[in-house]
Amino acid sequence: MASKDRISLIKQLLINEKKVSVASLSEQFSVTEETIRRDLDKLEAEGILTRTYGGAVLNSEETVSNIPFYKRAEHNVEAKQAIAFKVREVLESVHTIAADASSTVMETLKLLKDREDMTIVTNSSEALRELMVSEVNVLSTGGILNKRTLSMQGDLTERAIENYNVEMAVISCKGIDKQVGATDTNEVEARIKKIMIAQASEVMLLIDSEKFCKKGFVHLSNIDQINHVVTDKKPSDDWIDFFTKNNIQLHY
Template sequence: MLIAERQQKIVRIVNERKSVRVSELSEMFSVTEETIRRDLEKLEKEKKLLRSHGGAISMNPNDSLEIPYKEREIINVAEKQDIALEAVKLVKEGDNIILDASTTAWYMAKALPDLPMTVLTNSIKVAMELSNKKQITVISTGGTLLAKSLSFVGPLAEASLDKYYVNKAFISCKGLHIKRGISESDEQQARIKKKMIESAANVYMMLDYSKLGKQAFSLITGIEDVNCIITDRKADESSVQHLKEKELNVIVAPCSTDS
């Protein structure tokens, strides 16, 4: 089989299945995993798919459907961890903060030091992670559970946010577009994230490189409601520059594996 033919079939498989692992593709095409990784790297550069931790995911999922948490956990893992570590540096003892139900927020919860602070969240994963940190007070929004994202949404969750005011909110989303604002794949997630933004004095958006310049199904708010964007070193330089020209503070997280 020609290389081009194999790569064409890889794209078709990824689009049909939404996600696939390197080991599966290696077996399907009877080539080494290293060969598959090179194929995926080339196809990602051509914007035909997105590489994930150990595999690849489709570039064309239905933006009106939320990606399950287990799938999000393996997408751009290193970049999300770098962003989370940079965000943790902005948290001080005594802070009252919001963490949303994103995987990046979960990585941030894992990295938070056990210091006196209050964390308000709609994420089951974040709440469970912080339960082992005795000095951190955790407040859950409650509400309707979305099984895919392990998060609480809906009127009860939104109403609970009206009762609090925090100094910092750390939020992720599906896409950030300079003209079209910040957006999510799910309308209920968009509504609660808008409430989180309204409840915070300072809003930090944690966005890996794949989300810059993108627009998803449901609008959260405009970029004027954001104080700072934390992204990773793979972020397109022109996108970062355009954000800075809009007078947004942009932090590019260093790679944690650098020595």
């Protein structure tokens, strides 16, 4: 078995089992424990896992972008729906948005189906299916389909987004930190989101309460680029003060 295939299977085992051991993987794949340790080192460098004595555990927050879309969509559904209802209220007077391919943003798009005055630019292939019967105008970026994330990616996708100026970029992230800003784990997706941010007059960050004070591997945006933060529950007082001082409108 090729190294990349073995690593891919180890990643899937982590997603399913949350933890793995060097000894069991060595036996399962008929390779030395040293080979497995090197595989785990590579996955740790990608932010997929944290090494432990004799094995590794899944970094669930940091690896959510590597989990298939429908599996991600099932995670923390109530929080995503709570965020979506609040986003719909904030977007009442907004007519053009750029929407990323995240499952959290997808919950929002489901609530905008009756907005015949709304135009959505998105790289989400799932959005095309979901909004096929709706009143909204949908502009698909096109590009190379990532079948795991159900998102369009590549140069064509990025150039398409650059053709449109929108009122609001509606994006999610994997973490927000007061010093670093918003971060993500998938470099390709982060690059697309950065272009959406650049093409938007305002930026709305959708983030559930679990992701405050968390940092992903890839930088997404500085704090001063964010205009709105929408979350599922009231953040701590220090975060509320932080958003106020940085002129960020908080919605929960």
